[in-house]
Amino acid sequence: VTEISWWHAMTGANNEVVDQLSKEFNESQSEYKVTPVFKGTYPETLNAGIAAFRAKQAPTIIQVFDAGTGTMMAAEGAIKPVADILSMGDKPFDKSQYLPGIVAYYSKPDGTMLSFPYNSSSPILYYNKDIFQKAGLDVDNPPKTWNEVWDAAKKIKSSGAAPCGFTSTWLTWIHTENFAAWNNYQWGTQENGIAGPNVELKVNAEPFVKHFQALADLAKDGTFKYGGRTSEAKQIFLAGECGIFTESSGGLGDVIKSGMNYGTGMLPYDTEPQNTIPGGASLWVFGGKSDEEYKAVAAFFNFLSQTDIQARLHQVSGYLPVTIAAYEKTKADGFYEKNPAREIPIKQMMGKAPTENSKGVRLPNLPQVRDIMNEEYEKMLAGQETAQQAMDNIVARGDAAIKEASQ
Numbered sequence: 001v002t003e004i005s006w007w008h009a010m011t012g013a014n015n016e017v018v019d020q021l022s023k024e025f026n027e028s029q030s031e032y033k034v035t036p037v038f039k040g041t042y043p044e045t046l047n048a049g050i051a052a053f054r055a056k057q058a059p060t061i062i063q064v065f066d067a068g069t070g071t072m073m074a075a076e077g078a079i080k081p082v083a084d085i086l087s088m089g090d091k092p093f094d095k096s097q098y099l100p101g102i103v104a105y106y107s108k109p110d111g112t113m114l115s116f117p118y119n120s121s122s123p124i125l126y127y128n129k130d131i132f133q134k135a136g137l138d139v140d141n142p143p144k145t146w147n148e149v150w151d152a153a154k155k156i157k158s159s160g161a162a163p164c165g166f167t168s169t170w171l172t173w174i175h176t177e178n179f180a181a182w183n184n185y186q187w188g189t190q191e192n193g194i195a196g197p198n199v200e201l202k203v204n205a206e207p208f209v210k211h212f213q214a215l216a217d218l219a220k221d222g223t224f225k226y227g228g229r230t231s232e233a234k235q236i237f238l239a240g241e242c243g244i245f246t247e248s249s250g251g252l253g254d255v256i257k258s259g260m261n262y263g264t265g266m267l268p269y270d271t272e273p274q275n276t277i278p279g280g281a282s283l284w285v286f287g288g289k290s291d292e293e294y295k296a297v298a299a300f301f302n303f304l305s306q307t308d309i310q311a312r313l314h315q316v317s318g319y320l321p322v323t324i325a326a327y328e329k330t331k332a333d334g335f336y337e338k339n340p341a342r343e344i345p346i347k348q349m350m351g352k353a354p355t356e357n358s359k360g361v362r363l364p365n366l367p368q369v370r371d372i373m374n375e376e377y378e379k380m381l382a383g384q385e386t387a388q389q390a391m392d393n394i395v396a397r398g399d400a401a402i403k404e405a406s407q
């Protein structure tokens with residue numbers, strides 16, 4: 001038996017999916033065995049992978065979040081393109097089977113697919129219907145714009161329906177990168193880094209400053225509650241502390257499991273929505289492994305690509321169906337007729353052709369730039385600086401870090 005390891009960052013319901021799929025693959029044949037290993041948050045998993053590679057102890061497969069894509073792409077030699085691996089398997093790899101926006105995001109400019117799109121997501125709005133009811137809000141109509149979110153959050157707090165109105169995971173991914181794409185605002189030059197390096201950040205422009213000042217103002221009396229840099233705020237929402245929550249569509253599994261009387265809506269926007277950009281993570285394969293191991297990876301990725309598995313992954317977790325067949329099957333099964341809100345994240349991403357502001361975000365050091373953003377956001381939320389100061393500092397510090405990483 002050829003054994004391969006799969007380092008990942010999935011917790012809760014999504015961790016169960018990883019374990020279940022690995023088990024099913026292992027039981028479906030007797031030549032290969034996949035062992036999933038949880039390595040912490042997305043940034044922790046990426047750092048663990050880089051350290052292990054340097055120590056010549058890299059796992060076979062590593063799950064890397066959207067923000068680490070540029071880092072992995074720059075690590076030529078350290079990784080083996082997924083397109084090469086799949087060509088070693090029994091089945092030829094047909095890229096046209098995958099949703100175009102997702103494949104493009106994980107491919108080189110020449111079209112070579114570098115990583116396997118395991119869990120793609122789009123951020124959405126969740127709300128607690130019991131809290132909405134208590135606050136006198138319309139349980140069937142969640143807020144659509146950010147101004148409506150701020151108003152509803154204030155009403156939740158002032159009515160005493162819950163101690164907090166609004167919380168969110170990922171202020172970087174949701175409130176900065178997707179906020180920009182979804183409203184068609186420029187996040188950075190060079191099409192946010194998709195068109196080339198030497199990106200200059202543009203996040204100190206008025207719409208960003210206004211958005212973050214609104215969050216900072218709401219944080220003063222706890223109407224907005226900050227949870228942490230990655231997915232920590234999910235626990236705040238699940239505990240019933242806040243009525244409204246912005247989080248990845250992939251957070252749905254835990255919301256369902258909690259038994260909450262919840263609803264979902266589109267990611268809020270300012271005036272008119274454009275399109276969201278792919279989030280979540282993809283599976284990268286390290287270089288320097290044996291052909292046997294790569295054949296095992298090819299078999300595993302082929303297993304994961306099956307329409308039934310993809311459709312199940314989407315329907316159970318809230319992550320997007322990454323193949324067209326899985327999307328079509330989910331439609332044909334009548335799944336969206338029964339659960340119309342479940343198509344929201346796909347429609348958000350695919351509803352409009354992307355502009356230069358909404359193809360994605362790519363930097364050789366996006367995790368580092370997100371750290372800078374988080375430091376400034378935390379100072380701002382603690383009342384130590386205004387949103388304008390925070391955004392100006394992000395641009396100055398971020399641009400310097402990008403320049404150094406691009407050299």
Ligand SMILES: O=P(O)(O)OC[C@H](O)CO
Binds near residue numbers: 067119121250
């Ligand atoms: O919670 P996920 O897996 O959808 O990931 C969210 C963000 O894309 C991470 O950068």
